[in-house]
Amino acid sequence: MLRFAHLLDRLLYAPQRNTKLKLMADYFRSAPDPDRGIALAALAGALEVKSAKPSMIRALVMQRVDPELFGWSYDFVGDLAETTALIWPERPTNRAAPALGEIPSELDGLSAAAASEVIESWLDTLDATGRWALLKLVTGGMRVGVSARLAKTALAEAFGREVDEIEEIWHGLEPPYGELFDWLEGQSDQPDMSQRAVFRPLMLANPLEEGDLARLDLSQYVAEWKWDGIRVQIASRGGEVRLYSRTGDDISAAFPDIVDLVSFEGVLDGELLVQRDGEVAPFNDLQQRLNRKRVTRRMLQDHPAHIRLYDILFDGDEDLRSLPFTERRGRLERFLEREQPERTDLSEIVNFEDLEALEALRDACRGEQLEGLMLKRRDSVYIAGRPKGPWFKWKRDALTLDTVVMYAQRGHGKRSSFYSDFTFGAWREGEGGPELVPVGKAYSGFTDEELKRLDKWVRDNTVQRYGPVREVAHGLVVEVAFDSVHRSSRHKSGVAMRFPRFHRIRWDKPVEEADRLESLEKLIV
Amino acid sequence: MARAARRASWIRVRPEGLLVEPGGFYVDPTRAVERAVITHGHADHARPGHGAVAATPATLAIMRTRYGETPFGTGQPLAFGETISINGVSVRLVPAGHVLGSAQVVLEYKGERVVVSGDYKRRPDRTCAGFEPVPCDVFVTEATFGLPVFRHPPDEDEIATLMHSRRLFPERCHVIGTYSLGKAQRLISLIRAAGYDRPLYLHGALIPLCDLYQAHGVDLGELLPATAGEKGKPRADLSGEIVLAPPSAIADRWARRLPDPVVAMASGWMRVKQRAKQGGVELPLVISDHADWDELLQTLDDVGAPEVWVTHGREEALVHAARQKGIEAKALRLLGYEEEG
Numbered sequence: 001m002l003r004f005a006h007l008l009d010r011l012l013y014a015p016q017r018n019t020k021l022k023l024m025a026d027y028f029r030s031a032p033d034p035d036r037g038i039a040l041a042a043l044a045g046a047l048e049v050k051s052a053k054p055s056m057i058r059a060l061v062m063q064r065v066d067p068e069l070f071g072w073s074y075d076f077v078g079d080l081a082e083t084t085a086l087i088w089p090e091r092p093t094n095r096a097a098p099a100l101g102e103i104p105s106e107l108d109g110l111s112a113a114a115a116s117e118v119i120e121s122w123l124d125t126l127d128a129t130g131r132w133a134l135l136k137l138v139t140g141g142m143r144v145g146v147s148a149r150l151a152k153t154a155l156a157e158a159f160g161r162e163v164d165e166i167e168e169i170w171h172g173l174e175p176p177y178g179e180l181f182d183w184l185e186g187q188s189d190q191p192d193m194s195q196r197a198v199f200r201p202l203m204l205a206n207p208l209e210e211g212d213l214a215r216l217d218l219s220q221y222v223a224e225w226k227w228d229g230i231r232v233q234i235a236s237r238g239g240e241v242r243l244y245s246r247t248g249d250d251i252s253a254a255f256p257d258i259v260d261l262v263s264f265e266g267v268l269d270g271e272l273l274v275q276r277d278g279e280v281a282p283f284n285d286l287q288q289r290l291n292r293k294r295v296t297r298r299m300l301q302d303h304p305a306h307i308r309l310y311d312i313l314f315d316g317d318e319d320l321r322s323l324p325f326t327e328r329r330g331r332l333e334r335f336l337e338r339e340q341p342e343r344t345d346l347s348e349i350v351n352f353e354d355l356e357a358l359e360a361l362r363d364a365c366r367g368e369q370l371e372g373l374m375l376k377r378r379d380s381v382y383i384a385g386r387p388k389g390p391w392f393k394w395k396r397d398a399l400t401l402d403t404v405v406m407y408a409q410r411g412h413g414k415r416s417s418f419y420s421d422f423t424f425g426a427w428r429e430g431e432g433g434p435e436l437v438p439v440g441k442a443y444s445g446f447t448d449e450e451l452k453r454l455d456k457w458v459r460d461n462t463v464q465r466y467g468p469v470r471e472v473a474h475g476l477v478v479e480v481a482f483d484s485v486h487r488s489s490r491h492k493s494g495v496a497m498r499f500p501r502f503h504r505i506r507w508d509k510p511v512e513e514a515d516r517l518e519s520l521e522k523l524i525v
Numbered sequence: 526m527a528r529a530a531r532r533a534s535w536i537r538v539r540p541e542g543l544l545v546e547p548g549g550f551y552v553d554p555t556r557a558v559e560r561a562v563i564t565h566g567h568a569d570h571a572r573p574g575h576g577a578v579a580a581t582p583a584t585l586a587i588m589r590t591r592y593g594e595t596p597f598g599t600g601q602p603l604a605f606g607e608t609i610s611i612n613g614v615s616v617r618l619v620p621a622g623h624v625l626g627s628a629q630v631v632l633e634y635k636g637e638r639v640v641v642s643g644d645y646k647r648r649p650d651r652t653c654a655g656f657e658p659v660p661c662d663v664f665v666t667e668a669t670f671g672l673p674v675f676r677h678p679p680d681e682d683e684i685a686t687l688m689h690s691r692r693l694f695p696e697r698c699h700v701i702g703t704y705s706l707g708k709a710q711r712l713i714s715l716i717r718a719a720g721y722d723r724p725l726y727l728h729g730a731l732i733p734l735c736d737l738y739q740a741h742g743v744d745l746g747e748l749l750p751a752t753a754g755e756k757g758k759p760r761a762d763l764s765g766e767i768v769l770a771p772p773s774a775i776a777d778r779w780a781r782r783l784p785d786p787v788v789a790m791a792s793g794w795m796r797v798k799q800r801a802k803q804g805g806v807e808l809p810l811v812i813s814d815h816a817d818w819d820e821l822l823q824t825l826d827d828v829g830a831p832e833v834w835v836t837h838g839r840e841e842a843l844v845h846a847a848r849q850k851g852i853e854a855k856a857l858r859l860l861g862y863e864e865e866g
Contacts, residue, residue: 006686012798013807019694019787026693065673066849072842073674077797086674086796127678128796416776416788416805468803 005133024154034101037176044148085131159184164201172196201384205391229273269311310347321382398481419458445502477506548614555861564643565627583626621645622656624707658827668838702772702790726751728770837862
């Protein structure tokens with residue numbers, strides 16, 4: 001338990017992805033079974049452990065601590081699990097500290113009262129960091145900045161494997177993953193998942209960059225619309241049906257309206273959308289349905305999900321990934337005719353004469369829930385990852401707006417000494433004349449050299465400090481790029497941008513010439 | 526029943542600090558005064574500009590190092606255990622275990638004994654003399670870490686964490702934020718005690734006090750400047766090395782010259798995760814030169830004073846806990862003492 005506690009503690013503070021990977025890989029290589037399997041499950045959000053409610057933790061600690069002292073401490077620390085871990089007055093105990101691997105099974109099946117007793121006795125055996133980790137574990141939610149994908153990547157690095165090899169079997173495995181570690185350590189073959197609805201790593205497209213078009217032989221490519229939804233994979237095998245996100249997260253539970261209707265066997269690739277009466281709804285509607293553990297009936301009714309299919313990886317248990325795209329496309333069309341799956345349709349092939357026609361199609365995309373075009377080589381086999389060449393995404397041009405920098409904040413990790421996170425505003429008519437209102441935040445899109453200059457500018461033009469935030473003089477215009485803009489009650493300006501980033505820094509431009517809020521409002525879809 | 530006379534009524538709280546009235550001197554005044562007794566060399570306790578100062582020889586030397594040759598009018602060196610009388614008040618200094626030269630001031634007047642402990646800690650520290658409890662009528666204490674959430678882990682565990690991190694990231698440099706007086710030297714001595722004998726690299730602001738410690742017989746091993754030359758270029762390849770710097774430097778521009786540093790910070794405040802995260806610290810080390818909660822309560826038991834005055838820190842919690850022990854307690858709310866931990 002203590003090793004895992006120290007791992008969590010360091011992950012919490014590690015700002016860099018590489019640091020997190022190294023910390024986890026070190027742990028996975030050296031921790032014993034089944035501890036490391038339970039740790040992997042916890043980090044990947046796959047651990048089912050009898051959960052303790054905050055009220056139970058509070059009740060436990062209040063039995064042992066003076067209420068006034070606890071109150072002052074909690075005010076100071078600000079987190080119940082952490083305060084409890086730090087303040088816990090240990091009583092002498094003969095018990096040994098619990099091994100991480102035995103915690104879920106020991107709690108399994110206990111009543112709340114019995115679980116509370118067990119947790120109390122464990123708290124006496126651990127130090128503050130151990131107690132903190134235990135309480136995180138049993139109250140659910142590690143919140144140490146690690147995604148399932150990152151945990152799997154660390155595991156792959158620890159044993160010199162590709163993360164996709166792990167992804168291919170992941171969803172057929174259960175904690176504490178004994179067979180997974182056996183395979184990684186070379187003691188057995190890769191577990192056989194051919195009869196399970198596991199995730200098959202996706203083939204991804206590269207952005208089409210300037211110059212690519214001139215080199216491409218367009219006659220070798222097929223075009224499709226790029227829809228503004230999220231990429232998903234639907235896998236069905238032996239009666240098991242799962243819906244996966246692009247990164248292999250199992251999102252089945254949030255989309256019963258898709259999953260429950262599947263009667264086919266196979267693995268399909270497509271775009272998840274919200275669609276009403278045959279019309280694709282804006283991305284914002286889909287967003288309402290994402291990141292939910294459960295979904296209400298009303299949500300199912302008002303935001304019906306739909307998948308626009310564009311590829312087939314398996315027909316039944318027949319692996320089609322080594323076929324060229326055009327053949328897979330034919331198989332997909334026949335599959336749909338045969339199976340008639342509900343809540344799906346086929347992504348249409350967009351015909352074009354030449355480059356000029358293609359450009360016109362792409363430029364016309366805005367406002368129709370279309371993000372642009374996809375170009376796929378006719379002979380491309382389905383390869384996991386992002387191979388350069390076979391598939392391109394050609395997004396419509398971003399929207400841009402000239403804004404004024406208003407606040408800056410220091411970044412994290414390598415950027416912790418730089419002011420690298422910027423809040424910018426647009427002009428509107430205030431009571432006392434023109435005033436700036438914040439419209440967004442951005443922290444990317446500039447080079448390292450530009451960042452140095454921005455950092456210096458912020459330090460030289462600070463007018464006020466609020467903790468880590470500096471308010472700066474209104475003296476710098478930044479042209480920001482963003483994908484779209486929509487109404488938002490959460491922002492003072494009433495609008496929110498999607499994926500804003502620096503496009504150009506206009507060191508030359510007078511702030512009075514920056515854009516007005518009305519210009520942004522006109523771009524709302 | 527007649528009310529007992531107020532204890533130690535000859536000591537008063539004034540804007541300048543704690544005044545020992547019949548003696549005509551202050552203890553650790555935060556403004557310049559005629560006559561002062563100083564517990565230790567931290568800037569908030571040892572201000573420059575007093576007329577006459579009595580303190581341990583090490584504390585006087587620290588003040589000269591920090592403020593130049595004339596930090597006060599006259600300095601009266603007072604060895605541990607030596608008793609003097611200032612206008613009829615007996616004054617004796619006893620080790621406080623906080624930093625080099627740090628002392629408790631034992632005051633006796635008309636049969637009453639008051640101990641002003643300054644800042645102190647109870648755990649062993651090779652760089653200074655250890656705290657000695659002195660039974661007294663009134664014990665004046667700090668409460669920097671006066672909340673029961675502050676229980677510092679063993680120092681060796683924190684150093685082990687640092688060494689583990691070095692093994693995990695051998696190509697990165699570890700830069701540790703540390704106060705220049707006391708913490709830096711104690712940290713170095715702990716690192717040395719763990720068997721680490723490579724040179725340690727110092728930010729320029731730490732060098733004079735490390736030199737002073739070495740001159741007072743505290744062995745810190747080989748210390749080198751982290752930067753040298755007019756333009757502050759790195760002196761050597763610091764990959765894999767340990768660098769010590771003031772807290773203000775570790776996450777700011779000075780640290781940019783270091784090779785992919787793991788930013789560490791040695792402080793009791795690192796116990797609270799939000800504190801560490803706000804400071805951009807990647808490797809918090811809970812190492813403090815102040816008593817933690819358990820040590821504060823232990824000390825109240827050890828000195829056995831029927832009355833306790835709390836000078837600064839989280840006074841209310843310590844006052845509350847002292848009263849639960851049946852000790853009369855009050856917060857003095859002295860201003861001007863900082864929160865270094």
